[in-house]
Structure formats: C-alpha cells, structure tokens
Amino acid sequence: MTSTHTIAEAPTRQERISRLRESAHRIRHNALLMGEVQGQGYIGQALGVADILAVAYCDQLRFRPEDPEWAGRDRFLLSIGHYAIALYAALAEAGTIPVSELETYGSDESRLPMSGMASYTPGMEISGGSLGHGLTVAAGMALGLRRLGSDSRIFNLLSDGELDEGSTWEAALECSSHGLDNVTAIVDVNALQADGPTATVLRTEPVTDKWRAFGWHAIRVDGNDIGALVDAFDAASAHRGAPSVIICDTRIGRGVPLLEDREKAHFMRVEEHEWQIARTQLEEGFIR
C-alpha cells in the first residue's frame, strides 16, 4: 500500500483503520435498515461480518462500482447466500447499489433477494446458498484468470458451518495443489449454525490447523478488530506460492448489545419496537 515515493500521500495505518471503522458502522446501519424491512432474519450474522466486509470493499478489493462487470476487477464470492443482507449493505457502502434500494430487500421484484443470486444483483458474483460451492468456483476463477494473465484476486467468504461440506475441502486441496496464491478464503467463525452452536453440530476445530494441513497460509484474527483484519488482509495479499485463509472469529450481533446478548439464533427474530433501540445502541457504540 505504501512506497517511499508515495508515503506522504498514502494514508497511515491509523487513518485506514479510522476510515474503515466509519464504513463498518454504515454497513451495520444499512443492515439494520434491511433487517427492519423483514422484521427478522440474518441480522446477527450481518452485524458480525460488517468489519470484514468494510475491510474487503473499502480497503482491499479492486473494482469499479459503476461497472460491476469490469474484467480487471477482483472477485468477491459470497458462498453463504443468506449473508446477502450483509453484502448488500457493503455494496451500498461501496457505491455499487444505491442506499435507497436497500428498503426493497426481500420484497417481490427486488434486486435484493433474501438469498444472494448473481443474476439479480450488480456486484453479486455467484449464487450462493447451497453451501460448499463458493470455494470450488473460486478455484476455477483463479486458475482461469491466471491462465488469462490477469492479476485479479479472488476472495471467498464462507462460514464455519460451511466447513462441514466435503466440497469445501475438495476445493481447498485444489487451490493449494495448484498453488493459487490469487485466492484468499475468509472464514467467518461465529460458532453458530442452523441447528445450534458449531461445536455441538459438527466439531470443526482446530480450524487453523486444518487449513494449514491442507497447504494454506492461515491467519487467525479477531474478525471484529479492524486493525487486525487490515494486517491480515495485507499479509494474505503479500503471500506467494500458496492460497491464504483469514479465519475470523466474529461475534453475532456485534455493535448492538441488544442482539449480541440475545440467545444466539441462526435466524433471529427482532420485535418491532426493538429496531429503534438497536439503531440507538449502534450509534452509541460508535461514538463511544
């Protein structure tokens, strides 16, 4: 990000973090807006990954918001289709879709369906939802772009629940076997899946050791610490010869104590009067 020639203009690490903190805040705000439209849903996960998406979309990814199909772009693949609410929030922050469109989330004729689909939304690279697909497609894109001489990078956001799927590990082998250092996987370890805590559904820990054993350059960070995320993404970007994975421990509902402390649920119900409380708590937490 910096060089001796441009050091005067380049933002300092602190400036980057400060700017990204504001982006993450707006992403959370956008997500609450969409959550309220539906009254329930994957708001907990969206708040949890907001910091990751802020760093990805506002610091790391090379793309043109006005031209989502630009061939030279980096690709961000959302395999966890139900996290679409979070990605729409980030795409609005990135300028790919207008903030005013967010209120159509999950409505008939909307470009923003509940589960992310490439044919509906500008900037949505794949149709996720059937879990364990994203990394397989990422591997193909990375092989293809390398063959075409492109230096574009591929990011795949997957959940810790997705580590249950065998295809994730097929793709993990494929990426390391082909030395795809243009691939960065981001694993959201929120320790929760549809039937309950990950540890009780199917134990996936030790996650970092597994990725290392599969030949990946693995970094584990607090996924709600923007400074740690920036450092991890920079390190992944600089690593050569093997794909990188950033394993992010995140907190469901992060930034809104009301939702952070609620009994953890994959699909969270929020009462009508609670949305204003949630927004107020988000603002208070940001100013603090």
Place this chain on the structure above:
Amino acid sequence: MTSIAAPAKKKLTTSAMIASFADPGQKTTPAPFGHALARLAEERSEIVGLSADLAKYTDMHIFREAHPERFFQMGMAEQALLGAAAGMAEVGLVPFASTYSVFATRRAYDFLCLDIAEPGLNVNVVGALPGLTTGYGPSHQATEDLAILRACPNLTVVDPCDAVDIEQAVPQLASHAGPTYLRLLRGAVPRVLDEYDYTFRLGKAAELRTGRDVVLISTGLMTMRALQAAERLEKDHVDVSVLHVPTIKPLDREAIITAADRDRLVVTLENHTVVGGLAEAVASTLAFAGVGRRIVPIALPDEFLAAGALPTLHDRYGLSTDSIIDRVRTELTH
C-alpha cells in the same frame, strides 16, 4: 489340497473397464472426443480441459498431450471439478470437464445444476460410461443420467451415436452459449454414420432411413443397433425407417411428431432406463400434441443392472441387435 475343475466352456468376461461395445471387425476411430477437442483448441484459444483423475479414461489425455498448459487436473473431486469449470467459464474460458457420467450426475449434480446450469454458463460436461457401457455394475453404470439431466433447466443434452457424431458435436457444443452434457463414447468408437447422408446438427433429429412398416426413433449408440436391425429386417421385407435423435434436450419435437404420426409401428431405442429418457420424452411429446400413438420402448429395465460382459448384458437387457429384431417381429405379428 483340492483342485477345482476348470469350467468346460470359456465364459465371456467383464474384461477391462474400457471394453469397447464395437462389433468384431467393425470400423472404429480411436478417441474421437480427445482428438476433436485438441483440434478445436488449435482454432479457439479459450478452450480448456479438466478432469477428475479420469483423463486417461475419458479420452481427455489426447487433449492433455496436445495442449498440456490448457489441461487442469482436479483430482478425484467431482464437485470441485464442476465448480471450477463454472469458475473458468465465469472468467471467459470454454471448459470441457470430463469424468464418468455416474459421478457428474449423481455425485456432483448440485454443482452442475447451480454453478453451471442456473447461470447458463458455457461449460461442457463430458460423461463417460453412459447407460450400460461397462460391466462394472451400478457403481459405474449411469443408467438414469438422462432422466436426471432432462429435468435440469438450461441444459443441452447430447447422446451421440458414434465417432462421426462426437467429432461434429464437439465444436457445436463449444459454440453453443449455454451449458451442455455429452454422453461420451470413448476408446475405439464405432464409425457408422459416414455411410449415410448425415451431419450432426445440435438440437435436430435426422432421418437416416425411410421405411413404411416401422419407425425406430433412437438415440446414442442404439442408433447403430437400429440401423443394423433395419438392414436385417429389410431382408425379410420389413421396411424400417430410422430417426436418429442425438440431442435429447432440447428435443426435436417436430421431427418426432412427423415420424410417429403415420400408420406404422413406433419403437424408441435408448441406452438408458425406461424411466425418464427418450421413450418418455417421445411419449409426452406425442401426448402433449394430441397424437395418440402407442410406442414400444426398447430401453433398460427400471432396475440396478448386473455386472458381467457387455455382450451378455446387452442381450439380457434387450439392447443387442438380435433382441431389437425379435422385439420388432413380435410387435408386428400382434
């Protein structure tokens, strides 16, 4: 120590997995798919090949030898094979991904359906050992691949008869903008259609012979058998037409209705279970069009099939030329 007496008569054996279904002395072409793909790649730089540890057994090794930098080994991981092929198509390449039909359809269907067919990508899935073309039993016999894939939106499905079909189909599949599935015949593949005034056209059926008494509506390698049966029946003064239907989806409904809507015996022939393949596609086409014709299905039974030697199995399950002739004669005497 006791010894076991050798069987008095040598039995046919399953033989190698790549046993050819060609008749003894029949004209064949080696690895037509691999050679056709390698030739096409000379003209089109975006063609790439992938396989899941079965390059050698899907004739993809010919392409790999000709264009090593454009071949991608995915390992024995069929889900990742098809997901990766989708990713390659997403960035502008035209992949041909080969494995066995059983793995492409049963094991990796979710990836074929959602990553390839739903976005309508130009990915060409190549499945070897379709129907009953191996004696290895149900683990390798893709007897229901057409039934599965006919129901998949966007997908074009091709069941070639011989080397001519395969050679002509490969460039057309690559030129077709959407996803395709090719039922691969591999190794020493019979070459029969060059004896006829025939060109493969994607989506089109072709009348290879005319005949007043019977029409055989056939697909895949069963067209070869249909032609043999027609020739032999001709000697008995039974006049048999053959309509070859190499594209199963989209089906050439017009040609089928035209062929069936006449006063002659209508027989369908396919190397596939009687459930959900050509027979039912023809039946529904006729019924939906209000054409009330009885059709006689020659197809594999709705069963898990036995292991054994291919000639034995084709006889047992009714796919051999002799079985076809017997069936037609029986139906005609009704």
